[in-house]
Each structure stands twice: as C-alpha cells, then as structure tokens.
Amino acid sequence: MKAAVLYEYNQPLVIEEIELEDPKAGEVHVNIAAAGVCRSDYHFMKGEARIALPTVLGHEGSAIVKRVGEGVTSVKPGDHVILSFVPGCGRCHFCLIGRSNLCDAHAATGPYMYDGTTRLYKGEQRISHMGKVACFAEEAVVPEAGCVPVSSDFPMDVAALIGCSATTGIGAAILTAAVEAGSTVAVVGCGGVGLNVLQGARLANAGRIIAVDINEGKLEFAMKFGATHAVNASDEDAVARVMEITGGLGADYTFEVFGSARTVETAYAMARKGGTVTVVGIAPMGEEASINAVSLTRNEKVLKGSYYGSARPPVEFPRLVEMYRSGKIDLDGLITRRYRLEQINEAYDDLDRGDVGRGVITFQ
Numbered sequence: 001m002k003a004a005v006l007y008e009y010n011q012p013l014v015i016e017e018i019e020l021e022d023p024k025a026g027e028v029h030v031n032i033a034a035a036g037v038c039r040s041d042y043h044f045m046k047g048e049a050r051i052a053l054p055t056v057l058g059h060e061g062s063a064i065v066k067r068v069g070e071g072v073t074s075v076k077p078g079d080h081v082i083l084s085f086v087p088g089c090g091r092c093h094f095c096l097i098g099r100s101n102l103c104d105a106h107a108a109t110g111p112y113m114y115d116g117t118t119r120l121y122k123g124e125q126r127i128s129h130m131g132k133v134a135c136f137a138e139e140a141v142v143p144e145a146g147c148v149p150v151s152s153d154f155p156m157d158v159a160a161l162i163g164c165s166a167t168t169g170i171g172a173a174i175l176t177a178a179v180e181a182g183s184t185v186a187v188v189g190c191g192g193v194g195l196n197v198l199q200g201a202r203l204a205n206a207g208r209i210i211a212v213d214i215n216e217g218k219l220e221f222a223m224k225f226g227a228t229h230a231v232n233a234s235d236e237d238a239v240a241r242v243m244e245i246t247g248g249l250g251a252d253y254t255f256e257v258f259g260s261a262r263t264v265e266t267a268y269a270m271a272r273k274g275g276t277v278t279v280v281g282i283a284p285m286g287e288e289a290s291i292n293a294v295s296l297t298r299n300e301k302v303l304k305g306s307y308y309g310s311a312r313p314p315v316e317f318p319r320l321v322e323m324y325r326s327g328k329i330d331l332d333g334l335i336t337r338r339y340r341l342e343q344i345n346e347a348y349d350d351l352d353r354g355d356v357g358r359g360v361i362t363f364q
C-alpha cells in the first residue's frame, strides 16, 4: 500500500509502497478515507518533537473497516469509523478513572501497537505508527479501541476532523476549561485547532471571544468561528490589547493553541486574577515557559494542560457528530483545501505558510 514515510527530520515525506501486516488479535485493518493536516505531525517533521523513525504520521483520520483480527467484536468489515490517536487500554489507572486520553499503556507503547511491535515495514525495516493511527497511508492497522463507529451516511472528511481538531479544540473549551456562559475568552493561535477552541467557546455561550494570531487572514477567518474581537500579535502588544478589551481585568479563560513557550507566557499574561489558562500546544523539546511564581499565587491563576481536549473519544466523538448534524458546530467551513496523498508535502508547505482553515487528504 502507498504511504507517506518520514525517514529523517527536516526532510520531505517519502511517498512510496510499504508493507502492512495482518491485524493481530484485538486489531483492525482499515482503508483510510480522509486524513487531516494537523500541526502536531509537523512538529515531528521538523524534529521539534521526537518519534521513533522511520514513521508514518497522521493522527486525524476516518476509515472503513476492511477486516478484523481475532476477538474484535465492536466493529465489522464495511463499518465506517473515526480513528482515535489515544485508544485507551481500558485497564490502567487513567482509563479506569475515566481519563483515557492520559492512558498509561498507550503512552508506554507510543507509536507501536499495544504488544510493542509494528505492522508497518519497508523490507526488513520497522516503521512506527504515529498515535497507533498512521493515517498518512492508504491503509492502517489500529487497535480496536482506536475505532469509534460512525454512521455510513456521515461525511468522511468531516469525520476525520472529529478525530483530532474538533475534539482537541472544542474539548479544551468545554471539558478542560469548562468555559462559563457570559465569560470572556482569549485564544492565542487560530489554526485548525484554535478555530475549534473558538467555536467551543461560542458553544459555551461565552460573551467576548478574542482571537489572537499573527496572521491577518487567520483573524478574519476566526470571526466566522465565534470570535467577537481580533488581535494581531504581529503589529500590536497582544497582552495590552486584551487588557484594554477587558477593561483592564484580563480574560476569564485563555488558551494557547500554537505550541511555543512564548505563546504560553502570552496566554498566561492575558488571564485575569483567578482566570484559567489552558495550554493545548506542545512547545518544541527543551523550551521552558517562564511563569511568575508570585503572580500564580497572588493572582490565583489556574494553569492547565489539555491533551485531546480531555476527551474520551467513544463518548465525545458521537456527541460532536450530533452537534455537527444539528448545526451547532461548523466543520465544513473549516475544510479549506483537499489534497491527494501525493501532495502531502505541499499540504504542509501550505500549513507552514499560514493558509487558513484545515487541509484534508482524501483517499476515495
């Protein structure tokens, strides 16, 4: 099957034929339908985050089940599924307390299957699977828990977005931060995930929703996803402007949705006393954000991380499907460009250049 393989950091993905082994017990072989172009993959391509190389990236995907391994009961061939990049093991402490996005067994095995091996090979060479998804490929083998069924009439490109950006962004607003109605929200970084934080804030009936980005086009786009104010951090002091908009108080909830120490500091500085700062991005390895320890206590700020929107995919994916169907969230408008797998490097050039919205690779 054809896949996009990352052999070395800072080199283009290589589109080539590789081998996919049969699913083992508890695993599912799928045909990928759509895969989203998310910055998290880009962090690996640039070497800002590390992964076992070579690897097949892609963690935002939808697929159709081709065949199932021994003991799989929740899906069958022909079923449409949304892929989860943290397929909870169901047994570790974090799965048991309902926080499967923090699953220990998944973290311990990383980009390999739960038995520590891979199903992807180029000749003798082992290739790892990002998030146990690896959807920058025509096919994949994934754990059963990584397949969340979705109705066959549901659009597969939109389904892919539910696999990451919608869940990560809307979950950060609704589940991690639990934004209150009428409150003021500031979102630093308005790309594919940040736009979903904005629409999550809108869903929570936030009052003022301030979009902060360095790209004017992104800010214009953000106004369609719930932003009431736009702040261009490249030509004004974004913290000062948010203070001005909030009458000197700062925002009740701020979100960092780019992935750098500097933007974490910005999101922290924009929060009011007692405000909640939610960090969605992961800064490049080795970067450290500096937080004033006095202000943390004196101002009672709350600093939180949010991974996968604090979601449990089998619970939250169906909820997002229903919110999309009833028109409460806009996912069609997020998709601004479609690509073939062969164009994936171009898709990441577009992301890097700052094109608005989400790119999606389609396979069918």
Ligand code: COD
Pocket (backbone or CB within 6 Å): 037, 038, 039, 040, 043, 164, 168, 188, 189, 190, 191, 192, 193, 194, 212, 213, 214, 215, 218, 233, 256, 257, 258, 259, 263, 280, 281, 282, 283, 307, 308, 351, 354
């Ligand atoms: N101030 C404000 N905005 C900025 C700045 C800045 N200094 N620098 C860049 N931006 C803007 C860009 O213009 C862009 O609009 C936006 O930040 C980033 O958007 P995208 O579309 O490039 O990125 P996303 O939305 O696909 O990904 C954002 C993440 C924060 C998810 C990603 O970068 C990340 O850190 N991922 C790691 C966390 C993770 O793995 N999460 C789970 C899977 S997503």
Ligand code: ZN
Pocket (backbone or CB within 6 Å): 038, 039, 040, 059, 060, 164, 165, 168
């Ligand atoms: Zn993602």
Ligand code: ZN
Pocket (backbone or CB within 6 Å): 088, 089, 090, 091, 092, 093, 094, 095, 096, 100, 102, 103, 104, 105, 106
């Ligand atoms: Zn677990």
